[in-house]
Amino acid sequence: MSAALGGRLALVTGAGRGIGAAVVTALVAEGARVVATDVAADGVQALADEHGTRVAARTLDVTDATAVEDLVDEVERTLGPLDIAVNVAGILRASHVVDLSDEDWAATFAVNAGGVFHVSRAVARRMAERGHGSIVTVASNAAGIPRTGMAAYAASKAAAVMFTKCLGLEVAASGVRCNTVSPGSTLTDMQRALWTSADQDAAARKVIEGDLAGYRTGIPLGRIADPADIADAVVFLASDRARHITLHDLYVDGGATLRA
Ligand SMILES: NC(=O)c1ccc[n+]([C@@H]2O[C@H](COP(=O)([O-])OP(=O)(O)OC[C@H]3O[C@@H](n4cnc5c(N)ncnc54)[C@H](O)[C@@H]3O)[C@@H](O)[C@H]2O)c1
Numbered sequence: 001m002s003a004a005l006g007g008r009l010a011l012v013t014g015a016g017r018g019i020g021a022a023v024v025t026a027l028v029a030e031g032a033r034v035v036a037t038d039v040a041a042d043g044v045q046a047l048a049d050e051h052g053t054r055v056a057a058r059t060l061d062v063t064d065a066t067a068v069e070d071l072v073d074e075v076e077r078t079l080g081p082l083d084i085a086v087n088v089a090g091i092l093r094a095s096h097v098v099d100l101s102d103e104d105w106a107a108t109f110a111v112n113a114g115g116v117f118h119v120s121r122a123v124a125r126r127m128a129e130r131g132h133g134s135i136v137t138v139a140s141n142a143a144g145i146p147r148t149g150m151a152a153y154a155a156s157k158a159a160a161v162m163f164t165k166c167l168g169l170e171v172a173a174s175g176v177r178c179n180t181v182s183p184g185s186t187l188t189d190m191q192r193a194l195w196t197s198a199d200q201d202a203a204a205r206k207v208i209e210g211d212l213a214g215y216r217t218g219i220p221l222g223r224i225a226d227p228a229d230i231a232d233a234v235v236f237l238a239s240d241r242a243r244h245i246t247l248h249d250l251y252v253d254g255g256a257t258l259r260a
Contacts, residue, residue, distance in 0.1 A: 004239040006031035009080050011072070013062050013119055014089030016043025018188030019138060022227030023086050026235045028054050032084065035075050039089070062089045062115025072122040081130060084238045085123040087116045087137040087160070092190055094149045105152045112156035113163065120167055120178070128174035134238045135178045137164040138230065141253040143182060157182075161249055168247040177246040179237045184253025186225040221254030 010027050014020040016038030024036045024047050033053075036044040037060035044057035056079060060071050076082060091111045093104040116137050127133025142150050143157035161180050168178030185191055185207050195203035210218025233252045236242055251259050 003031035004235070004241060005084070008032045008083040008238075009035070009075075010084035010086065010238065011035045011037065011075065011082050011119070011123065012086045012088060013037050013060065013115065014087075014138075015047065016040050018190060019183065019186060019227045019230045020086075020088035021047060022231040023088055023138075023234050024051075024055060026228065026231035027084070027086075027238070030235055030239065033079070035079065035082075037071065062087075062119055063110040065118045068115075068118040069122050072119075072126070076126060082123050082126065083133055085119060085133075085135045086234055086238065087119055087135070087164075089115050090138070090140075090157075090190070092150075092153050092193070094153070094194060096149055097151045100152055108152040108156045109159070112153070113159040116160045116163060120164065124167060124171050124176060124178075127176045128171045131175040133171075133176040134242075135164065135167070135176065136234050136237045137161070137178075137180045138234065139164075139180045139182045139249070141182045141184045141251055141257045144249075144251075145257045165247045165249075172246055177237075177242070179242070179246060179248045179250065181230060181233045181237065182249055182251045182253065183225060183230045184219060184251070184256040186227055186230055188227055191224070219254040219256045220258075223254065225252060225254065 010032045012020055012024050012034055015024050015036035024034050027034050028051050035056045036047045037058045038044045039061045041059045048055045048057035093108055120135055137160055139161045140157040142154040143161050164178050164180050197203040204224055208219045230252050233250050
């Protein structure tokens with residue numbers, strides 16, 4: 001896949017660290033220019049410093065519909081038409097339902113589902129007018145398998161997956177493809193925040209082995225994903241190599257959800 005994305009302009013949300021930062025790096029490696037956005041300024045600025053003119057940094061809270069519209073408008077006026085948008089911004093507030101606060105439920109949906117809606121709506125309208133574009137939403141394998149302590153997160157990710165598929169159906173005839181990448185446990189700050197043990201190796205082993213009481217199936221491939229594993233799947237779906245793939249949900253979870 002050498003320079004599969006030469007000449008393309010991509011927007012990435014939640015790009016400041018973890019999977020989003022890896023997606024930016026992978027898109028740049030394939031020749032794209034990238035607008036790296038995040039609610040926190042530091043990480044995206046570091047990416048811009050690292051990649052020079054290939055990466056433009058912007059702060060963006062995806063829950064703010066007006067800010068999203070303004071940002072997409074400004075980017076297209078100053079940098080050019082967007083060919084690719086990748087929804088990576090997400091939050092996880094783990095809690096059993098009986099203890100889940102209204103605030104945690106609302107915040108989870110505001111970012112994980114509302115943010116995907118705001119960004120996808122803003123870019124899809126413009127891409128459809130131009131007759132081409134690719135939208136990739138990073139969801140989660142939690143959207144497809146029940147987990148204890150993750151009801152709000154899993155439900156919000158399931159909403160994001162179905163939203164992206166429905167949008168894909170609406171804009172397919174206009175040449176816009178919409179797909180989701182559903183990662184399993186991936187070594188980022190979000191994953192580490194779930195670990196209760198101070199011994200990082202022991203905590204990782206627990207994830208890989210699984211937990212029957214929690215209905216977690218473990219990871220058959222025997223490793224926790226690196227953010228680059230998820231980024232490779234995003235780049236493939238964003239590129240013309242996937243020109244006949246839309247409405248697809250690509251699981252990158254080492255077999256954790258027992259998909260073939
Ligand atoms: N790490 C995993 O194990 C894992 C597994 C499955 C799915 N995912 C999903 O992958 C995506 C990236 O996860 P990660 O592990 O890199 O997480 P992370 O917490 O390391 O990074 C998430 C990024 O999103 C940003 N963000 C949060 N709220 C935002 C908002 N309102 N507007 C804009 N940006 C916002 C954060 O500032 C942060 O930079 C998320 O959608 C997550 O749900 C992660």
